[in-house]
Amino acid sequence: MIIREIKKEDNAIVKEIIQSSLRSLGLAIPGTAYFDPQLNDLHQYYSNLQHAKYWVIEMEGEVVGGIGIAPLNEHVNVCELQKLYLSEKAQGLGFGKKLMETALSFASKHYSKCYLETMHELKTACLLYEKFGFTLLDEPLSGSDHSAMDTYYLKYLR
Numbered sequence: 842m843i844i845r846e847i848k849k850e851d852n853a854i855v856k857e858i859i860q861s862s863l864r865s866l867g868l869a870i871p872g873t874a875y876f877d878p879q880l881n882d883l884h885q886y887y888s889n890l891q892h893a894k895y896w897v898i899e900m901e902g903e904v905v906g907g908i909g910i911a912p913l914n915e916h917v918n919v920c921e922l923q924k925l926y927l928s929e930k931a932q933g934l935g936f937g938k939k940l941m942e943t944a945l946s947f948a949s950k951h952y953s954k955c956y957l958e959t960m961h962e963l964k965t966a967c968l969l970y971e972k973f974g975f976t977l978l979d980e981p982l983s984g985s986d987h988s989a990m991d992t993y994y995l996k997y998l999r
Contacts, residue, residue, distance in 0.1 A: 842936065844943050847895040847907065849884045854904045855897060856880045859926045868960065872989030874924055883924075887911065892920070892951035896943050898927075898936050905931035908940040910948045913956050914984030920948050921985070922957040925966070937966075941973050949998040956982050958990035970994050 847855065863875045879886035887895040887909060895909040906927035913921040922944060927936055948955050958981060959966050971977075975994035982993070 842939070843899040844896050844939060845899070847884045847887065847897050849882075851897050851904050851907075852882055852884055855883055855895075855907050855924075855926075858904075858906060858928050859924060862926045862928075865929075866960075866963070868989070870989055872987055874987065877986070883907075883909070894944075894947055895924070896940065898931070898940055900931055900934075900936075906936055906940065908944045910944050910955070912952075913982060916954075916956075916982060916984060918953040919982070920952040920955050922948070922955055937969050941969065945973065945996075945998070953997065953999050955996045955998055957994050958985055958987050959992045959994070960990060961992045963992075967992060 859880060860869065860875055863869050863873055869875045883895050887893045890911050893911040895907055897904045897907040899905065908925040909923040910920050911923055913919045925937065925940060945955065957970060957975065973996065975996040978993040978995055980993065
């Protein structure tokens with residue numbers, strides 16, 4: 842297992858992992874990451890933002906998932922944990938935990954809080970977020986494009 846920053850040549854496989862995951866959950870709908878325009882070039886998207894990164898995780902030389910950190914629009918010192926997805930064969934192996942550790946370590950160097958949005962029905966993901974100290978919010982913070990999400994978390998980083 843290797844975690845590294847995304848490269849341009851990873852764009853297509855990461856997009857496929859994200860979209861196939863959402864399709865399998867019946868979430869290939871507007872208001873989810875499925876239709877994010879930056880999915881076509883995540884490498885460039887994260888490279889062009891200050892204090893932002895996207896990491897991929899490899900298993901036996903194959904990219905099987907990823908996670909991102911980017912500034913949350915309109916909020917000072919708040920980042921958003923974005924696009925944590927794993928292919929089916931990478932699930933249940935502790936890779937989500939490793940990706941979270943990588944992303945939150947980076948985030949804590951640049952931000953005081955980390956926000957994320959998800960769906961209540963994604964129970965495994967919600968448990969992971971809570972295990973990492975994210976607290977459930979009653980409503981979303983402003984500045985997100987994912988209107989289909991129904992569960993919001995915030996973590997104080999320092």
